[in-house]
Every structure is written in structure tokens, then in C-alpha cells.
Amino acid sequence: MTSLKYVCSMALKISFGPISWLMVSEIFPLRTRGKGISLAVLTNFGSNAIVTFAFSPLKELLGAENLFLLFGVIALLSLVFVVTSVPETKGLTLEEIESKILK
Template identity: 70%
Template sequence: MFHRKCLKALTIGAGIVLFQQLIMTGVAVLVVDRLGRRPLLLGGVSGMVVSLFLLGSYYLFLDDAPAGAVVALLLYVGCYQLSFGPIGWLMISEIFPLCLRGQGLSIAVLVNFGSNALVTFAFSPLKALLGAALLFYIFGAIAVLSLAFIFFIVPETKGLSLADIEAKLL
């Protein structure tokens, strides 16, 4: 059972993260139409890459300085909420042609939640097998691949109507 001080610290920490998520999602919503989807994705995922490599380095070199892990975690959450958090949902609603939108959204949501479940359930066994440092470096490498995918494949849809996006993609 948790000691009261530990429970209080966890509650405060969760509150800080939730407040940060709210603020950063609000920022993304306010600037997405001005800056565009790709710049937010590229900037946010770049920050996620940095934070994941910082987390790996924390476990490798700075295990006795928990502030480093907290900073890296907050950076990750903030960057995620500027990019994949809201923009991923926005873009999947824009990029499928009208005739396939229902099926495309269904598959995209299934893959999203399936991937989330896979990472959640595999994290502890992989951490035990590989160690936290290597696991976060692997996640960082996956984020680098995501960054390359966004850079080379993901189209900018800022200022385009759904019909314009459909014509551009077909």
C-alpha cells in the first residue's frame, strides 16, 4: 500500500501532466490552421525524439537524478500534445476520400488503439528483457522513423477543403 506522501506526490504529478496536456492541446488547436499540420507534426515529433533519447540516457547515465526523467517526460507529453495527440486525429479525418472515409477512419482508429495496447502490454516485459535505457532508445528510433514518414509522405492540408485534399491525394 502506498504511503500517504507517495500518494500525494503521485496525485500532484498526475495533475501537472494533465494540466500540461490541456494547455498544449489548446495551443495546438489555436495554431494548427495558422502554422499547418506538417510543421506541428515535425516540431512535435522532433521534441518527442529528443525526449525519448533523454529518457534512455537518464536510465543509462543519470539514474540518481530523477529531475532529468521528469523534464524528459514533461517534454515528451508536451510535444505529443502539440503533434500526434490532436493532429493525428485531425488528419485521419481529412485524408480519406469521402467514399472510403468511414472504413478508413475505422481502420485508422483500430490501428491506433491496437498500437497503444501493444505498447502498454509489451512495455514491462520489454523493459525487463532489454532494460529501460535500450527500450527508450528503441522508442526514440521508432520516433525518428515517424519523423521521416511525416517529412517524406504526409501531405500538408492547411487551407484546403476536403474536396481539394481528395483531389490532391488521388
């Protein structure tokens, strides 16, 4: 049931999951966008695999409470990153976003 809640929250865009997919499509210059997106997707799936494979050993090592506390701290750090470092791109074309990021 917990994994269903996780998937639903990601699908409904009420978490930080969609931000990485949205950013990937906007941050690379047009000339390198294809290679950049493929590398970012590989990194995203690789990170997910690391979390998946490390979850059980970390749960045994830290305990469930501490592990979820660690995940909560990571989530708070990601919130700080998004609020302070991710530029607003609503209503901008890809060319305008590129010039805004490259300033």
C-alpha cells in the first residue's frame, strides 16, 4: 500500500518527483539537448536504483525511523534547492529559458 501511495503522489505531481523531469527538458541548450536529456535520465534512473537497492541494508543499519528521517532531511534540502536555485520558466519559450539560464 505504501508503494501505491508513493506512485500516486508522484503521478499526481504533489511531490518533488516531477521537478527533475521538468527541469531536464528545459535546462540544456538546444544544440546539446538530446545528449543532455539522455544523460540526465540515465542519472535519474541510476539514482532510483541506488535508493532501491540500498533501502533494505540501510533500514537494517539505521532502523526505519532514522532512515525515513534521513529521507525527510534530503527532501527538505531539495525544497531549499528548488526555492533558491531553480528559475521560474512559466510562459517562457525554450530560447528564452536558455538565455535566462546562460546569463
